[in-house]
Amino acid sequence: MTVRTFKALAIATAIWTIGSVGHAPVLAANQVVAPPTTVDVPGRISDRLVRDGLVIDFEATPVESDAITEGLLTDVRFRITQEASGEPVKGVFPAAWLDVGANIGGKDGEIKECRDKVGLYLKGIVGIRPMLDLNGYYVLVLNKDPSISVVDPMVNMAGRTSTYAIIVLKRPPMDWARSKDEKTLFVSMPVADEVAVIDADHFKVTHNVPAGDNPTRVVVQPDGRYVWIGNNGLGEKSGVTVLDAESYKQVGFIATGKGHHEISFSDDSAHAFVTNRDDGKLSVIDVARLEKIQDLDVGKQVLSVGYSALAKAAYVADGKTGQVTVIDGETLEIRKRIQSHRGLGPLRVSPDGRWVLAANTLKDQVLVIDAANDQVVNSIDIAGEPFQLTFSRSFAYVRGLSTSKVSLINLSSLGEGKKPIVNSFDAGNKAPKLAGDLPLADTMTTATTDTSAFIVNPADNTTYFYMEGMNAPMSNYKSFGHVARAAKLVDRSLKEVEPGVYSTKVRLPVDGRFDVALMLDTPELVHCFSMSAARNPTMHQAGSWGIEFVDDRASGAVGEPTALRFRIVDPVSEEIKEGVRDASVAWYRAPAFERREAIAKEVEPGLYEVALEFAKPGAHYAFVKVPSLKINQENSRFRSIKVGAERVATAKTK
Known part of the structure; x- marks a missing residue:
């Protein structure tokens, strides 16, 4: 069994299910x-x-x-x-x-x-x-309220996954995108006319950046240089705002046309393709100059666009005409119009660029175009008003508005003269449209193993974990206190x-x-x-309190209280904080046994003490926590304590 398989199975058997993960593998000793x-x-x-x-x-x-x-x-x-x-x-x-x-x-x-x-x-x-x-990853759940839930899928708690953190936003979110290095998350907030910038390492909002009028769709271009935000504004305020992905400063705004905007890019990030739903046009933008080159007539209700690196072409779906227009990525001219049926909506390109899939919500179908020759090769019946598409390595996931089922199309079964293989499973028991207004962000995201996925059902407020090949989700996570709308992963793996x-x-x-x-x-x-x-002086500015232990080293013995003393010090001014009432110390035996916690007492001005007691010998760690000063186990210095067995004299008296 590979480590990757082990991690997938650990998720399948322990995430969001009752019971333990099981035994850890035997560890090598030599x-x-x-x-x-x-x-x-x-x-x-x-x-x-x-x-x-x-x-x-x-x-x-x-x-x-x-x-x-x-x-x-x-x-x-x-x-x-x-x-x-x-x-x-x-x-x-x-x-x-x-x-x-x-x-x-x-x-x-x-x-x-x-x-x-x-x-x-x-x-x-x-x-x-x-x-x-x-190794692992966190599941981020976009909520209806101004927040994002961060879920650790490898932690089991009474049958439910532990909520690792809650990221509080300024206003309700609409869409999100990761930076190329996955260290930053950009979240659009239409009501605020801003994009929240989130540090994906620490799950904190670091900036709220002005992003034009009514920012909705968010996309990071393939080379990671710019973040593009679709502005569903009025008149000249309708277009795209462009932010520098590192400085978060606005580098341009380009008016494109009326209506909602979807955004795609050539694989070399040389050109951006922006839809204008109410104008029936596709705007082509020179990324280097941040200037619009031309507007192409592509229909009457332009709903989606995707780019195939294999075909070197952009594919644009129109809902009213039922056409898919193919734009040559080099000449930037229309090279073909593919006629289908009214009702075309979401369009996605498979990761290898071979297949272009367009969902027809009105006809309950998914249209398959072979990007190698721009020919329609399959029309697949998918019940339940298909409205979202996403891909793993082997499958296309299709979500319907009026059904709880998620359909999986086997990509290897696509092609001229082939009969596509379609399976399905229930992600809950309610149709997503029962939840009311849905955000632009996808309700489905594939996991890091690329053979599994997380699916949010907004109607039952639950996120489901599904492994390919199974008949039903392996587990689920219920959002308590929030209304889940979409999911995305933050990958921490090597x-x-x-x-x-x-x-x-x-x-x-x-x-x-x-x-x-x-x-x-x-x-x-x-x-x-x-x-x-090394210690970073810039992280310890005046007014940011830190912990200073009084003793250089600490040791103790089983059965004997050991005094741990510390001061709360401003690392810059060296001021010592007095009168703190909520300081406490948590300690445990390594690696994570006999956890205890006690309130610290101020034994003299600015000097705090806790009497530590130990049940067994071994290495122990102690951390100071002061909620009022935002000192916790994540940012506090620790003290290691060597604890020996009971002293002989003590043992004889018992």
């Missing part, structure tokens, strides 16, 4: 560590593991500074090669986690503790998360950036030393590398 590799880049941390015929080189390299620093991006990568030949090992799907490092005991003890943590991460127990999960090199970029939330755990299933291997991050 690691042979070769001497660290030579560090030839300033600030880079590297190490090497040689075992079972494999060489694994670990590297952590600063991206935004000269040294690995809290709050800044760090490139984490594993280079896996064959020991004998030096050939890269491709397609192995390693799993990795980054967490607070152990400061006590010998190296063997640290590895065991880190390995124990990995077993718990895989079980998906509530409250036991690594600081950064480098990606193979070159043969045998698996990499991701992370933003370390705090400074200190960290364990980076790596797991392979063939050969069965778990190993923990180490790295550290």
Whole structure:
């Protein structure tokens, strides 16, 4: 079983269902560590593991500074090669986690503790998360109210997935899009005439950017440089606003025409194609100059547009005429008009560019065009007013307005003279249109395994997880306190950036030393590398309070209270905060046992104390929390405590 399959099965059996994930895989115990590799880049941390015929080189390299620093991006990568030949090992799907490092005991003890943590991460127990999960993803659910729910699909809580965070927006959302590196999310808010910019690492709104009149559709162009927003405004305010994807500043506004706007791009990002629904025109825009080149007559009610990199052409669907117009991507002229039936609406192009699918809501059909020759090759009956399309690697998912069913069209069965294979499953028991007004954002999104999907049913306020090949969803997540409308994933997994090199970029939330755990299933291997991050002075401005522990090191014994003392200090002015009433300390035995929490007492002005008690020996961690000062486990410094067995004298008196 591959790691990717394991993750998919873990989701299928544990996400949003009652019961536990099951046992973690058996972890390898013997690691042979070769001497660290030579560090030839300033600030880079590297190490090497040689075992079972494999060489694994670990590297952590600063991206935004000269040294690995809290709050800044760090490139984490594993280079896996064959020991004998030096050939890269491709397609192995390693799993990795980054967490607070152990400061006590010998190296063997640290590895065991880190390995124990990995077993718990895989079980998906509530409250036991690594600081950064480098494998999985979060499901973001767009709500009807001004919020986005962030769901951790690997955490099981009384049969329901844990809501990891709630992102509060300024106004209700309409559509959203990810940046190319998936580190940023852009969310349109028509009532506010703004786009919310969300840090997808920390799930926080960082900016609310003016985005023209009535911003609706949001699309990031293929090269990631610009964010395009469709403005459903009146008169000259109807068109597209263009934002720089890094600075978030507006770089242009282009008036295009009347009505709602859909947006697509050539694969090289040279041209943008913008529909004008009420004008019956398609505007072609030169992206480099941000100028409209021409308007093409493509119908009377232009509803959608998609671009095929394979055919080098844009395909435009018109609802009134029932035509699909093909625009040559090089000459920018109409090269063909394909006549179908009135009622054409959503149009999507398969990821490989081969198939163009257009849903006909009135006729309950999906039209299939072969982009290789611009010929209609299939007309597939899909009941329930099909209105949304999305793709996985092997299937087209079709959603109907008046049915709870989701239809799956097998892409390999499409083509001239072939009979398409269509299966379906129920995503709930209510039709989506019963929910009333729906946003532009898709109610369906494929998972990172590309063989599964998440489907939101707005009518029953539930998000369903479906694995391809099954007859029904494997599990579901009910939105409590919010009305779910759409779903999107934030992928945190390692990606193979070159043969045998698996990499991701992370933003370390705090400074200190960290364990980076790596797991392979063939050969069965778990190993923990180490790295550290320097303190970032710019993150500790005057007025932003931090924790300063009084003792350099702490130790304790089972059965004996141990005093943990700390101050709350402004790192810039060095002011000590007095009179805090809501400070508390949470502590637990590594990796995540015997969690306890106690309120801190101010024993003298500005000095706070908690008496820690320990049930068993081992490594313990303590974190300070002060809600009134926004200090929590995510941003607080930690204290490691070495706890020994009961002292002899104490034991004899019992």
